[in-house]
Amino acid sequence: MADRARDSAVETRIIAAAVRLFAAQGFDATSVQEIVAEAAVTKGALYHYFASKNELLYEIYHSLLSRQLADLDRIIGDGQPPDETIRSLIAELVETTTGSIDEVKVYVREMHRLDRAHLHAIRAQRRRYHMTFRDFIEGAQRTGVFTQVASADTVTFILLGMVNEIPTWYRAGGRKTPAQIAEEVASFVLAALAPMSVAAP
Amino acid sequence: MADRARDSAVETRIIAAAVRLFAAQGFDATSVQEIVAEAAVTKGALYHYFASKNELLYEIYHSLLSRQLADLDRIIGDGQPPDETIRSLIAELVETTTGSIDEVKVYVREMHRLDRAHLHAIRAQRRRYHMTFRDFIEGAQRTGVFTQVASADTVTFILLGMVNEIPTWYRAGGRKTPAQIAEEVASFVLAALAPMSVAAP
Numbered sequence: 001m002a003d004r005a006r007d008s009a010v011e012t013r014i015i016a017a018a019v020r021l022f023a024a025q026g027f028d029a030t031s032v033q034e035i036v037a038e039a040a041v042t043k044g045a046l047y048h049y050f051a052s053k054n055e056l057l058y059e060i061y062h063s064l065l066s067r068q069l070a071d072l073d074r075i076i077g078d079g080q081p082p083d084e085t086i087r088s089l090i091a092e093l094v095e096t097t098t099g100s101i102d103e104v105k106v107y108v109r110e111m112h113r114l115d116r117a118h119l120h121a122i123r124a125q126r127r128r129y130h131m132t133f134r135d136f137i138e139g140a141q142r143t144g145v146f147t148q149v150a151s152a153d154t155v156t157f158i159l160l161g162m163v164n165e166i167p168t169w170y171r172a173g174g175r176k177t178p179a180q181i182a183e184e185v186a187s188f189v190l191a192a193l194a195p196m197s198v199a200a201p
Numbered sequence: 202m203a204d205r206a207r208d209s210a211v212e213t214r215i216i217a218a219a220v221r222l223f224a225a226q227g228f229d230a231t232s233v234q235e236i237v238a239e240a241a242v243t244k245g246a247l248y249h250y251f252a253s254k255n256e257l258l259y260e261i262y263h264s265l266l267s268r269q270l271a272d273l274d275r276i277i278g279d280g281q282p283p284d285e286t287i288r289s290l291i292a293e294l295v296e297t298t299t300g301s302i303d304e305v306k307v308y309v310r311e312m313h314r315l316d317r318a319h320l321h322a323i324r325a326q327r328r329r330y331h332m333t334f335r336d337f338i339e340g341a342q343r344t345g346v347f348t349q350v351a352s353a354d355t356v357t358f359i360l361l362g363m364v365n366e367i368p369t370w371y372r373a374g375g376r377k378t379p380a381q382i383a384e385e386v387a388s389f390v391l392a393a394l395a396p397m398s399v400a401a402p
Binding site for chain 2 (some may be wrong): 026028029101105106108109110112113147149151154155157158160161162163164165166169181183184187189191192193194
């Protein structure tokens with residue numbers, strides 16, 4: 001469970017095989033034997049990297065969340081104006097999500113199958129994402145750059161809900177590119193947060 | 202799979218037991234034996250109402266979606282001004298969702314476990330919800346009551362995503378009531394859709 005760089009092609013191949021199988025047939029219904037067959041590695045190789053099937057499940061989320069957290073910190077750290085920051089954050093979230101449909105599917109469906117220690121670690125990462133995002137919105141609301149139309153918490157829930165729902169409707173090569181989807185979502189969110197929204201007379 | 206009124210207390214008890222067990226331990230990990238024990242009915246009684254565990258899973262979604270579709274039709278049929286309609290629709294969605302946390306959890310996690318025929322039937326209901334909601338937004342955008350800030354499709358995805366995410370963060374008796382959450386979400390959505398949103402000079 002310790003943080004470590006993905007240090008081998010074998011490890012990457014095992015995770016990719018597990019994601020495919022968990023997404024296609026579910027975590028419970030997938031055996032370690034099927035994963036090693038799909039990844040074309042030995043059982044010994046799998047257990048060299050992962051103590052259990054549960055740790056493999058953990059690594060799928062941990063890896064995705066770690067990337068998204070690093071992007072979040074980088075984009076907020078850039079210190080662009082809040083509306084630009086929101087556009088970049090949404091673009092990044094939609095991009096990583098549409099590029100990791102199977103991971104997000106597994107994440108939404110199977111997170112509750114994690115054992116206690118792994119679940120705790122993932123919840124801590126999710127909480128950090130939520131709070132960093134929320135604090136950013138709240139800061140911009142405090143200075144009046146964004147309105148208080150909804151609490152920063154609720155804005156964050158709305159946005160992350162949209163992202164986690166993407167696997168149920170997004171199709172690669174469909175009518176809209178991830179960039180177009182992100183652009184629409186960002187315009188919607190920024191219109192809601194724009195100060196002094198007034199109806200036409 | 203035919204539509205029928207929930208015609209007995211036994212049937213209702215079986216569904217409630219299945220929801221609790223599927224939410225707590227997952228669909229795959231729950232046996233028919235555990236469901237009949239939890240519901241305190243005989244296996245014969247269960248098979249009188251449900252051909253299989255899969256049909257029971259279907260009934261959980263079918264029942265929730267049918268209620269939500271009936272509410273959707275009723276609220277749109279009322280013909281209130283679009284902003285009032287949106288407020289009522291969001292209030293109803295948040296109310297039924299927070300009142301059916303276990304059902305929605307199971308829905309989000311286990312829908313892919315449905316067999317082909319049941320999955321097809323549920324997808325058709327979901328599609329009808331999405332399209333009815335989307336057409337309503339699109340109609341109000343066409344007449345200029347709402348802006349085109351995002352496509353009606355995207356607005357619908359954002360809203361339904363928020364709703365399906367509720368089980369991951371909502372706690373009954375928490376800081377905000379379902380009515381307060383709905384009010385915040387509706388204000389956010391209506392601010393985004395308000396015509397002529399302009400920034401303060």
